[in-house]
Every structure is written in structure tokens, then in C-alpha cells.
Amino acid sequence: MFHLAAQIDVRKSVADPVADAQINILGSLNILENARRHNVKKIVFTSTGGAIYGDADVVPTPETYREFPLSPYGIAKLSIEKYLNYYGAVFGLHYVIVRLANVYGPRQNSKGEAGVVAIFCDKMLAGQPPVINGSGRQTRDFVYVGDVVAAEMAALRAKKNGFYNIGTGKETNINEIFKQLNKLLDSNFKTTYAPAKPGEQKRSCLDNTKAKNELGWQPEHSVEDGLKKTIEWV
Secondary structure (H helix, E strand, C coil): CEECCCCCCHHHHHHCHHHHHHHHHHHHHHHHHHHHHCCCCEEEEEEECCCCCCCCCCCCECCCCCCCCCCHHHHHHHHHHHHHHHHHHHHCCEEEEEEECEEECCCCCCCCCCCHHHHHHHHHHCCCCCEEECCCCCEECEEEHHHHHHHHHHHHHCCCCEEEEECCCCCEEHHHHHHHHHHHCCCCCCCEEECCCCCCCCCCCECCHHHHHHHCCCCCCCHHHHHHHHHHHC
């Protein structure tokens, strides 16, 4: 069974931590209890690599780095991971946790709970300049959705319980994403900045060595290739 259901907006979790916990922690406990009752053999849980480590001193960040989430969203995801440890130890539930970097690609909704790539594409294709929150020098590990699907399937085939970073191992800042989209769209939008959002990390990038070694997975798309495919779909 794949568990991807969640309130996924970090900023919403900062604005309303109680609602975030009700959806992400209590909702997940409901799933785990039903999995136990109905003898589900295995759960692949989609966690976060972008928010679970906080502003790490080691970048790319490995799974051995201490978890120190700086948002209620990250705290909720880490809580569910610990509950999975409990259900595995006490009830024998098999699980694999995939800690995703910043996923982007075709079919990502640009409204509401959206990622920066989807928002920028939507704005620029509509002829409107996107707004960058903060300096734009904050970095993320942008991983293409097709690579994430391959990672989820590899996790399902895994023989033992565990958790894995799923990312590219490469930092890309928001200014660079804007620059690449400008180039791919053959446009000349100027950079527009707004104040940084509370709870937003400065750097985030995942070491994917463990997933390569144990799951046989690695990303196949560069950021430029992924952005091109995303634009073509939009």
C-alpha cells in the first residue's frame, strides 16, 4: 500500500499547526490502525526530505543526519515515521519510508498547495512575471516526478524496513529555476522579489547514496530536462 495522503503546504502548517496535525498525524494513525486490522502486508510512506532535517550543516544531507524539522509539516512527517517504527516493532507491519526532495513535473497543480516550478510555469506562460519570496538564493533539491514514481516502486520491492532519501543530490536555487524557465520559454521576464515566508529553509539537498546502494534507484532527469518536460505538458 502507498500512503501519500497529506496536507502538503509547509506555509499552511505554520499558519495552522493544529489543522496540519489533525490531517497529517491523526489521519495517518487512522490509516495505520486500519492497515493493522486488515492485515496489510506493507506500507510505503511518502515523507519529506526537504523539511525533516531543517537547515542542515551537512549538504547534501544523509539519512544519518539528525532530524530537526523547522515547520509543523516536517514535525508531523517525522511523527508518522516514528509511529511506523512502533507498528513495525509491535505488530510486524512492513514499511519503507521515502523522504522526498522537492518534487515537480507534469500534472502538478499551480493553485493552492503548489511547488515553485508549477507556480512559475503557470505565471510565465500566462505572460505574468512570477514573484520570488526572499532573496531567491535559497536552495532546493528538485527531483522530477517520473524519478519519484520509480523510487516509490523500488521501495515497494524492498525486502526490509527502512527509510531513504529520494533526491538528486544537487542544490538549485530559486533564481536559477527562474533563469532556466526564462531560457526554455524564450522569454525575458524581470525578477520580482517579495519578503521571505516564515518557516522557510535556506538550504535543502539530499544525499541519495543509500537509495542507490540498497534500492538500486537513481534519478535519470536533470533539472533542465525535467523543466523542459514540465513546460511541454503545461
